[in-house]
Amino acid sequence: GPKVLQIPSHQIIDMGQMVTLNCDPVSNHLYFYWYKQILGQQMEFLVNFYNGKVMEKSKLFKDQFSVERPDGSYFTLKIQPTALEDSAVYFCASSSTGGAGEQYFGPGTRLTVL
Amino acid sequence: QQQVRQSSQSLTVWEGETAILNCSYENSAFDYFPWYQQFPGEGPALLIAIRSVSDKKEDGRFTIFFNKREKNLSLHIKDSQPGDSATYFCAASQGGRALIFGTGTTVSVSP
Numbered sequence: 141g142p143k144v145l146q147i148p149s150h151q152i153i154d155m156g157q158m159v160t161l162n163c164d165p166v167s168n169h170l171y172f173y174w175y176k177q178i179l180g181q182q183m184e185f186l187v188n189f190y191n192g193k194v195m196e197k198s199k200l201f202k203d204q205f206s207v208e209r210p211d212g213s214y215f216t217l218k219i220q221p222t223a224l225e226d227s228a229v230y231f232c233a234s235s236s237t238g239g240a241g242e243q244y245f246g247p248g249t250r251l252t253v254l
Numbered sequence: 255q256q257q258v259r260q261s262s263q264s265l266t267v268w269e270g271e272t273a274i275l276n277c278s279y280e281n282s283a284f285d286y287f288p289w290y291q292q293f294p295g296e297g298p299a300l301l302i303a304i305r306s307v308s309d310k311k312e313d314g315r316f317t318i319f320f321n322k323r324e325k326n327l328s329l330h331i332k333d334s335q336p337g338d339s340a341t342y343f344c345a346a347s348q349g350g351r352a353l354i355f356g357t358g359t360t361v362s363v364s365p
Contacts, residue, residue, distance in 0.1 A: 144297070173352070182258075183298070183343065185352040196352055231297050243353065245290075245297030 142166040144246035146232050147214075152252045158220035161249045163232030165215055172215045173233040173243060174207065176200060183231060189215065219251075227253045257281055258346050260356035268364050273334045275359045277344030278326040284346040288353070289318065289329050292341045301342070302329070334363045 145164040153159050165172055174186040187197040189207050204223070209215040215234075219226055229250050233243040261276045277287075285306040290298035304311040304318045304327070311318045315332040331338055344356040 141299075146297075175355075182357040183355040185354065188352060198352070233297075242288075242300050242303075245299065247295065247297045 142169075142244050144232055144234055144244050146230075146246035146249050148249060149247065150250045150252075152254065153222060155224055155253050156221045158218065159222055159251065161217045161219075161230050161232075161251070162214040163216070163234075163246055165232065165234030166236070166244055169234035169236050169244070171195075171235040171237070172207075172209065173235070174217050175231040175233065175245075177229045177231060177248070178227075179229075186217075186230075222251075222253045224253050227251060256357070257354045258344055258356040260344050260359050262359050263357070264360045264362070266362045266364060267334050269334060269336060271334050273331040273338070273361055273363070275329040275331075275342050275344070275361070276326065277328065277356055278324075279346050280325070281346070281348060282325060283348045284354075285349065286347045287318070287320065287327055288345050289316075290343040290345060290355075292343065292358070298343055331361070334361075336363045336365050339363045 147162040172189045175183045177183045185198050186201045188195050206218045229248040231248045232246045235243045257280045259278050267273045288303035289301045291301045292298040302313045302316045304320050309320050317330045320327045339362050341358045341360045343358045345353045347353050
C-alpha cells in the first residue's frame with residue numbers, strides 16, 4: 141500500500157537543542173498529521189496541516205513546536221528548544237481526503253532528549 | 255479523562271479462536287471509528303473502520319460491531335492466526351477532525 145517515510149528513525153539530542161523530524165508523505169496526499177506516542181501509552185494527536193496552514197492543533201502542540209512543508213518537500217516537525225518530556229515516538233500520517241479519511245502512518249521517529 | 259477506552263491491555267487466544275477487543279467512548283458526537291493494527295517497530299495501519307450510521311462492518315475475518323446507544327464497539331477477529339499478533343488501537347473522530355486513540359490492546363495468538 142501507500143508508504144509514508146520518516147527520517148531519521150532514531151534521534152538522540154541534548155535538552156535545549158533544536159530537532160527537526162522529517163516526513164515524506166504519500167505523493168498525492170494533501171493532509172498531514174503529527175502524533176506523539178510515549179512508551180506504553182496511546183498515540184496522541186499533535187497537529188494537522190493542509191494547504192500550507194495548521195488546521196487544528198492539540199494542547200500538546202506547544203509554542204516550541206512548528207510544522208511546515210516548504211515547496212512540497214518533506215513535511216517537518218521542528219522542536220526548539222527541546223525538553224525532556226519531548227522524548228517519545230513521533231508518527232507522521234497523511235491522507236488524501238482529510239480527517240475522516242484513511243490516514244496512512246509512517247514508521248515513526250524515536251526521539252530521546254537527554 | 256480518556257475519551258476512547260479499550261478495556262483490555264492484552265489478550266491471548268489460541269489459533270483458530272475468535273479474538274474480541276472492546277472499545278468505549280465518551281463523546282456521543284464521534285461519528286467515525288477506525289481500528290488500527292500496529293506491529294513492533296512499525297506505524298499503525300488501518301485495518302477496518304465504521305461510521306456511526308452503521309451497526310456492523312465486515313471485512314474478511316475482521317468485523318466491527320457498533321452500539322451507538324451504549325457508546326461502545328468491538329472488533330472481532332475470526333479464525334485468529336499467529337500473524338494477527340499485534341497491538342490494536344481503537345480510534346474515533348468527530349466531523350472529520352483529529353483521531354482520538356485508545357491505549358491499545360496487544361493480542362497474542364498462540365499456535
